[in-house]
Amino acid sequence: MNNNTFIVCVADEQHTRFAEIICTEMAESAKARGTGIAKRTPEYILQKMQEGKAVIALTSVGTWAGFCYIETWGHGEYVANSGLIVSPQFRKSGLAKMIKEKIFELSRSKYPHAKIFGLTTGLAVMKINSDLGYEPVTYSELTNDDEFWKGCQSCVNYDILMSKERKNCLCTAMLYDPAEKEIRKKAEPVKHSFNKESKLFERLMNIKQISFLKNLKENIKIF
Numbered sequence: 187m188n189n190n191t192f193i194v195c196v197a198d199e200q201h202t203r204f205a206e207i208i209c210t211e212m213a214e215s216a217k218a219r220g221t222g223i224a225k226r227t228p229e230y231i232l233q234k235m236q237e238g239k240a241v242i243a244l245t246s247v248g249t250w251a252g253f254c255y256i257e258t259w260g261h262g263e264y265v266a267n268s269g270l271i272v273s274p275q276f277r278k279s280g281l282a283k284m285i286k287e288k289i290f291e292l293s294r295s296k297y298p299h300a301k302i303f304g305l306t307t308g309l310a311v312m313k314i315n316s317d318l319g320y321e322p323v324t325y326s327e328l329t330n331d332d333e334f335w336k337g338c339q340s341c342v343n344y345d346i347l348m349s350k351e352r353k354n355c356l357c358t359a360m361l362y363d364p365a366e367k368e369i370r371k372k373a374e375p376v377k378h379s380f381n382k383e384s385k386l387f388e389r390l391m392n393i394k395q396i397s398f399l400k401n402l403k404e405n406i407k408i409f
């Protein structure tokens with residue numbers, strides 16, 4: 187836990203100086219975890235910032251704290267939120283959650299009809315994704331865009347992925363499908379919200395009071 191306040195925003199030209207440190211931290215973290223990762227170059231990170239397809243987190247004094255970016259696949263049918271990284275000194279203070287919320291919001295506004303997905307081995311990311319409405323899916327529900335899967339070539343587990351004909355690997359796939367969410371929303375029965383100031387709530391309380399008093403009177407008569 188730390189006491190920093192963070193600024194989490196869509197990255198732009200002024201943040202390109204952080205591309206190198208972000209890239210280094212991504213590689214270092216992957217090495218430390220001993221898990222696979224798709225390698226990124228500083229140029230790629232920089233491009234994402236210039237395109238407005240990345241979210242960066244800084245401390246109030248301008249120290250880099252975290253990052254994540256968007257990639258589109260299958261001609262925009264799919265959006266992947268990738269490369270999530272939080273600087274080790276700022277972990278476990280809810281920053282990844284803030285970054286993922288912001289990148290999710292950016293993805294939804296830029297590509298409102300796209301399915302949003304991510305591949306991860308990390309429990310923290312699975313938790314955050316699930317809170318955002320992502321659901322675990324099989325790889326067959328992800329994009330079949332070869333370019334996306336080429337990104338896995340630099341992962342240490344690439345042989346496993348290929349031996350399973352791209353149907354499975356060590357990463358869990360999670361997907362947010364806006365169309366499916368819409369269908370489910372429409373299918374849900376209308377739920378009344380019992381706002382304590384609403385007329386409906388007031389009427390229900392009146393009915394309850396009346397029937398309570400009636401029962402009370404009847405009980406008093408008996409005794």
Ligand SMILES: CC(C)(COP(=O)(O)OP(=O)(O)OC[C@H]1O[C@@H](n2cnc3c(N)ncnc32)[C@H](O)[C@@H]1OP(=O)(O)O)[C@@H](O)C(=O)NCCC(=O)NCCS
Nearest residue numbers: 215270271272277278279280281282283306308309310311
């Ligand atoms: C994974 C990572 C991004 C998490 O960042 P973070 O800022 O520490 O995460 P948060 O503080 O927002 O935690 C989010 C949730 O995950 C949980 N969590 C955080 N780290 C965790 C861990 N190592 N194991 C299990 N749960 C974890 C938190 O308790 C929190 O859960 P809650 O909402 O129920 O309290 C960070 O550890 C990191 O950069 N790791 C290296 C790169 C990496 O693994 N990236 C993900 C690639 S998919």
